[in-house]
Structures are given as structure tokens and as C-alpha cells.
Amino acid sequence: MKNNYFTKIFICLALFVGVHAFAQLNMPRGSQHATVSQRVGISDITINYSRPSVKNREVWGKLVPYGMNNLGFGTSTAAPWRAGADENTTITFSHDMKVEGQPISAGTYGFHVEVKPDNKATIILSKDSKAWGSFFYDESMDALRADVTTNTVAHKELLTYEFNTVTPTSTTVSLIWEKKEIPFTIEVPVTEIVLNDLREQFKGQAGFSRQNWEQAANYALNNGGDLNEALGWIDAAISGQFFSQKTFNNLAIKARILNKLGRTQEYEALMDEASGMANKNQLNNLGYQMLAANDYDRALKYFKKNVADYPNDANSYDSLGECYKMMGDKKNAIKNLKKSLSLNPPANVKANSEKLLAELETM
Incomplete structure (x- = not known):
């Protein structure tokens, strides 16, 4: 009886350790999480993202490859950049708005960017906002695509999203990292x-x-x-x-x-x-x-x-x-x-x- 009792205790402990050994710990990240928000009229635009550092690396065309790429993991064979680090960068609109002149419904979207040479980029808003990075990107889930022109700016070590221009009915958002700025305009029917x-x-x-x-x-x-x-x-x-x-x-x-x-x-x-x-x-x-x-x-x-x-x-x-x-x-x-x-x-x-x-x- 005694041996059987201790055997059961051991098995329970083993199962407990096994289940929790892979639990996610709340630890500091290498790329810190950030949230930035802007109100236009009575409407809010919020971006959630993780902020990688340059760390003397060659970013554009190397760390962030140009075009759509097979990242070697997940289901996507032609994925854009995740526009940040770790899980999806997301953008949330509290009301229906326009991004680069195109209508977008209220809600939360995965935010991706296809970076191209010659100061060009395509921003992509995906209906799938819960995936990890771009590894599971599915073009059929696109809610919006818009081509934009990038700018050369002063060095920015940490990837940053900024609301650089705000008017009573619009704002310009900029993704800034290393020496590249990727801006796009959001219009709000205030x-x-x-x-x-x-x-x-x-x-x-x-x-x-x-x-x-x-x-x-x-x-x-x-x-x-x-x-x-x-x-x-x-x-x-x-x-x-x-x-x-x-x-x-x-x-x-x-x-x-x-x-x-x-x-x-x-x-x-x-x-x-x-x-x-x-x-x-x-x-x-x-x-x-x-x-x-x-x-x-x-x-x-x-x-x-x-x-x-x-x-x-x-x-x-x-x-x-x-x-x-x-x-x-x-x-x-x-x-x-x-x-x-x-x-x-x-x-x-x-x-x-x-x-x-x-x-x-x-x-």
C-alpha cells in the first residue's frame, strides 16, 4: 500500500513538472514591446509592436530582405517583413478610416511591410492579427495593400513608430529604423x-x-x-x-x-x-x-x-x-x-x- 501511494505521488509530480516546464515565463525581451496611440477627432489609432535594435547590423536587404521571402518556417512561402520583432505588429482602428486613400473597417489588423529597393515599400494590413511574425502570412487574408515611398532619415537605433503629422482629420504614421522611414497617411471622417x-x-x-x-x-x-x-x-x-x-x-x-x-x-x-x-x-x-x-x-x-x-x-x-x-x-x-x-x-x-x-x- 505504502509503495503504491508514493508511486502515485511521484507520477503526479512528474506530470505537473512536465506540463509546466514549457510554460512561458514573464522575462525581459531582447526586443522590448511598445504601444503608441494617436487620437484624431474622437477616434483612436493604436500600434502594438516590438522594437529590435540595429546593433551595427546591415538592416535593409540583409536583416530585412527585400521583397517577399520564404522564411524557412511556418506555412508561408512568400512572406513580407513583420514590421517589428517577435509576434505580429498590429494596428487598431476604433472607427472606419482610410489608409493611403483606401477604406479600412474598424478593428485590429496584422501590420506587415514588403520592403523594396529604390525607396519603395508596400504596407499590408492582414485580417489575421494573432499570428507569430510573418511566418504564417496568407495573402488571401489581406484587408489592404498600399504602395508608399520611403525616405532617408537620421540613424534610429531602435525601431520606432511615430505619428509625425496630425491634422483635425488625418495623421501620418512613420515606421523609422536605421536610416529608413516608411510613412503612410490615415484619414478619419471625423x-x-x-x-x-x-x-x-x-x-x-x-x-x-x-x-x-x-x-x-x-x-x-x-x-x-x-x-x-x-x-x-x-x-x-x-x-x-x-x-x-x-x-x-x-x-x-x-x-x-x-x-x-x-x-x-x-x-x-x-x-x-x-x-x-x-x-x-x-x-x-x-x-x-x-x-x-x-x-x-x-x-x-x-x-x-x-x-x-x-x-x-x-x-x-x-x-x-x-x-x-x-x-x-x-x-x-x-x-x-x-x-x-x-x-x-x-x-x-x-x-x-x-x-x-x-x-x-x-x-
């Missing part, structure tokens, strides 16, 4: 994504806030959204809902939407209504909006109202003087700008009044 996201948010708690409807309408107005949809959003903020309230801000937004829709009479009436609810700064801004729209009569009315309501405010006289100057009334422009300077204006207002007066002297 307005479409934001508006779709707003529509979804309004189904939840965000839909119970007047300010959110105002913000959404203003975004659509300023970013090429559907103006009729924007008008519906601002109308919800103004009246008809339990959270609605007529304010200077939402009336001014609605007026601008109406103006863009060509509904001029409604726009003018609403601007006048908004002006009656405006504070000093709001009315001043409204006056400048009218100047920008070449509606000098309405601008003059708003600036005069501010002077009447705030007779000791230097900025109100400065704005009125600027309005007269733009209308070509030199006499009244000088009169109001000098009045502004007599009221001990803050530095920015003083600088503007002095600049405008100097310009008037040359007229």
Missing part, C-alpha cells in the same frame, strides 16, 4: 463619426441636457453637418422638452443655422431677439458677427446699445469706433476710439484703439 456618436448619445443620459443639444447643433453648423438636423437639435434646446430653455446662446446658434439655410428674415428677427437677452460681451461678439456678415446697420445698432448700457466701458467705444471705421465714417470712428483711450482701457483694447487711429490718420 464629422461623420462625431455626428453618428452624438445621435447614439442622445438615446441615453446625454439626451436630457439642453446644453448637449446646443453643442451638437453648433458642431453640425460649423462642420458641414445636416443643417435641418441641426435645426431640430437647437429647437429641442429652445422649447418643447422638459429641459428646454430659451437663452441668448441657443437663439444665436439657431439664427446662424437659419442664415446658412437662406432663411434671411427669420435669421434677422432671431438675431434681434437674441441681442435683447445678451450681456455686454455677448452683444459685442454679436456685433462683430454682423460686421463679418457685412450687416453694418445691425452691427452699429448692437455696438451703440452696448455704449448706451455701459457708458464707462472702453471696449464698447473701441468696438463702436472699429465699426464706424469699417463703414467709412472716419469722423465718428476717431471720436469713439479717442473716447476709448480716455477711459484707461486694458492693454489689448488700448493697443487696438491706437492701431485703428494710426490707420485712420493715413486715410
Whole structure:
């Protein structure tokens, strides 16, 4: 009995050791893992990769062979470079985007590069993002291929991905290693994504806030959204809902939407209504909006109202003087700008009044 018991213990221990002898240990890598991410609008692009070093090796055409190659392992007989070290380099898009002008759906992709001589390369996004390196690369799993031009740059010892250029709707990603840069451009349909996201948010708690409807309408107005949809959003903020309230801000937004829709009479009436609810700064801004729209009569009315309501405010006289100057009334422009300077204006207002007066002297 005793011998049989110890035999069973030995067998269990042997099995335990055998099963765990090949378990992956959490140890430092030769090529350190890295993650880099960039947001464009409300969308994220994330690259996960491992960073090999040059270590005085000849990289291009040697360590990283040109073209598609049989790597001697796995199932692929024509594999690109893994664009890093160890397992797949991956790139994740939080929303549908475009890479080098080609559409790519939201998701995670294996990122590979076919490096070519003469400053050429082809970037490859594969639907298989979980393979090890490029050893199991399968062309039929390609989601996107794009030819790009490479650049010669200063030496970079560690392979690095950088988001070198970021605009409101795009970014340029660069793979940089040794003295080669492989850049590619990602475009993001920011307005479409934001508006779709707003529509979804309004189904939840965000839909119970007047300010959110105002913000959404203003975004659509300023970013090429559907103006009729924007008008519906601002109308919800103004009246008809339990959270609605007529304010200077939402009336001014609605007026601008109406103006863009060509509904001029409604726009003018609403601007006048908004002006009656405006504070000093709001009315001043409204006056400048009218100047920008070449509606000098309405601008003059708003600036005069501010002077009447705030007779000791230097900025109100400065704005009125600027309005007269733009209308070509030199006499009244000088009169109001000098009045502004007599009221001990803050530095920015003083600088503007002095600049405008100097310009008037040359007229």
C-alpha cells in the first residue's frame, strides 16, 4: 500500500513538472514591446509592436530582405517583413478610416511591410492579427495593400513608430529604423463619426441636457453637418422638452443655422431677439458677427446699445469706433476710439484703439 501511494505521488509530480516546464515565463525581451496611440477627432489609432535594435547590423536587404521571402518556417512561402520583432505588429482602428486613400473597417489588423529597393515599400494590413511574425502570412487574408515611398532619415537605433503629422482629420504614421522611414497617411471622417456618436448619445443620459443639444447643433453648423438636423437639435434646446430653455446662446446658434439655410428674415428677427437677452460681451461678439456678415446697420445698432448700457466701458467705444471705421465714417470712428483711450482701457483694447487711429490718420 505504502509503495503504491508514493508511486502515485511521484507520477503526479512528474506530470505537473512536465506540463509546466514549457510554460512561458514573464522575462525581459531582447526586443522590448511598445504601444503608441494617436487620437484624431474622437477616434483612436493604436500600434502594438516590438522594437529590435540595429546593433551595427546591415538592416535593409540583409536583416530585412527585400521583397517577399520564404522564411524557412511556418506555412508561408512568400512572406513580407513583420514590421517589428517577435509576434505580429498590429494596428487598431476604433472607427472606419482610410489608409493611403483606401477604406479600412474598424478593428485590429496584422501590420506587415514588403520592403523594396529604390525607396519603395508596400504596407499590408492582414485580417489575421494573432499570428507569430510573418511566418504564417496568407495573402488571401489581406484587408489592404498600399504602395508608399520611403525616405532617408537620421540613424534610429531602435525601431520606432511615430505619428509625425496630425491634422483635425488625418495623421501620418512613420515606421523609422536605421536610416529608413516608411510613412503612410490615415484619414478619419471625423464629422461623420462625431455626428453618428452624438445621435447614439442622445438615446441615453446625454439626451436630457439642453446644453448637449446646443453643442451638437453648433458642431453640425460649423462642420458641414445636416443643417435641418441641426435645426431640430437647437429647437429641442429652445422649447418643447422638459429641459428646454430659451437663452441668448441657443437663439444665436439657431439664427446662424437659419442664415446658412437662406432663411434671411427669420435669421434677422432671431438675431434681434437674441441681442435683447445678451450681456455686454455677448452683444459685442454679436456685433462683430454682423460686421463679418457685412450687416453694418445691425452691427452699429448692437455696438451703440452696448455704449448706451455701459457708458464707462472702453471696449464698447473701441468696438463702436472699429465699426464706424469699417463703414467709412472716419469722423465718428476717431471720436469713439479717442473716447476709448480716455477711459484707461486694458492693454489689448488700448493697443487696438491706437492701431485703428494710426490707420485712420493715413486715410
